[in-house]
Amino acid sequence: MHSNYKLWLIAIIATLFVACDADIDAFDRSPAQRNAESIAALKAELTAAEHGWRVLYFPRTDSLLFSNPSELIPQFGFRGRYGYGGHCFSMKFHADNTLEMKADYNASTASTPLTSEYSVGRNSFTQLSFVTQNYVHELVNDAFRASSDWLYMGKNADGDLVFRTASYLEPAREYIVFTKMTNEEQWQRTTNKALENREYFESMVNPQLSIHRGSRTYFRSDIYVKRDVETNKSLLREIKEKKYYLFLFAQKKNPIPGYPAKEIVGLGSGYGGTEHGLTFRAGLRYDSKTMFFDFERVGQRFRAELVEVYDPLLRKTRLVSKHLHPEGVETGLVAEIWDEGDDR
Template identity: 40%
Template sequence: MCKILLTILALVFLIPSCREEAVFHQSPSERTQTHLENFHRTLTSAPHGWKLTYFPRIDSLLFRNTTLRLGWTDIEPNKYGYGGYTMLVKFKPDNKLELKVDLDTPTEAQPLVGEYSLSLGSSLQLSFTTYLPIHDLVTSELYGVSDFVYRYTDYRGNMILTTGGAESSNRPYILLSPLPDEKSWQQAAILAQNNRKFFEAMANPQILIRRGGRAFFHSDVSLRHPHGDTTREQERNRRRYHIFVADIDKYSHVFKGYNAIGSGYVGTETGLSFRPGFSYDDKTTFCDFERQGNKFVAELVSVYDPQLMKFRLVSKHLFPDGEPTNYTAEIIDTPLP
């Protein structure tokens, strides 16, 4: 009996050790190298490249309360936040890269050439190591960086990245999305720039947020200077940030107050993307707008996210099979008052 008990105890202690050997069959340096190789393989295996959507800083608390009463000085251009940039990247196996970017200069058909590197410390890091337009965002104003930290890949194959040292209320938004075809590589940056400039050229853009026939927010204030001063528009375009303002005391001769919602934006191949977007409550936010003729439209649908295990409200033109919700936001150019 004692021999049987000793044999059983030996087996109990032996099984975990066998499991440990199976799990840690590689040394730490070998596991590090495997992680780097897998990350490198993923970056270089996208045949048509990636779209990099990069917002260096997003103040999630700025102009988010549509019921807050504001004075005119509260919505001056120096109170604005900042928007983002669309870039197309092809990562080569030899650590070379090709880059197209929507900046203020015309988007060239020929891509820029540079180099990148991968490293693994406490996390995977992607670095742009030669000077490229992305380094123009590395300023004390924009808080841009050229080193991105990998967080995770969502169920659609998009890589979510971040940077170090960001405050909870002012984080970057960095998304790497695989391009679906070669046409996207050739045209996406140009289309993004065209849509952004179309929005910036609107004389008096206004937004209407509604569900069916019920309006939740309708802006009606023009930010154009009555005597032609374009300072406000220039600052809006430079920062890639827009604020929509509603006059809540339009019929009062005594009081003057405003409601406002604002967000940074970036041009996309289908329209505009706003981060943090426009919200009228904690659950409903309009981020991605599709250009439809002379206006931009975001129609929300409900989709199930298997990774988060919950339903999310997203734009119909990105998820055409989603469940309709009747929530719609439209940005329309209206006549100047």
């Protein structure tokens, strides 16, 4: 018995020594050394992408705005209340602290790289800063309220780099995600395709949204929001300038033909173009589980089919678009956007 007790005591002491060694190893570097390692790691990650990064930046999102399809919307109360969308960039970082950048603002910025300088530093977070003028700075204004200093938050479940800024304390108020491009064709075409897809959506005369599973329809907009009449000009400007769209449904129609509906509901979100189609942030949110973010352009429509994939970070499944995760388990949930003038 005494011998067994001594063995247990020796084992406990040995365990304590190992734990102490681990603690010493964890703190054997100074804060300055750890900061330098964080800076070097992010810069190495950015510059290792030979063909650059596809960057989606939505500087000003609002996950609560027009996110309840059961909530009544005042007949003209939505005018002037639209949120903001975002833009698609292509960025290629070099070891000499220069980067090449393209943006989907117009045909010129989408195809002509602009060279500028960047830096990677460290304060509370590892920070990527755009030091000299580039396309991002065009969003640093009173409307979009963008920032040229981005704080690195880590990687998401897809391995993308996730950033935020110091502009907001609340979560889900902005969206900055870097996706690594894998070939030169992506570098050449991504911002051009994003611009093309966004402009196609904006050219729709009467875009409508349907959310359904099989023959069951959960939501279907039916109000002609973009009516091109003089009294609607300010709303049309607001939609295009802010890159935000609100799909409206007449829950209670007016018995007088041609008159506005008595009760309307809707779903809205900021939008931006991608090489695949459209992305909506903070998403078209039917409920707390059913949210549509990424749409693929299929012919004259934009389509998002949700599938289930396992998220190892959260240790649970999440719903994502099938064209981004074709391996996912089908749910049958589909959202489609089309121009009402097209045949269904």
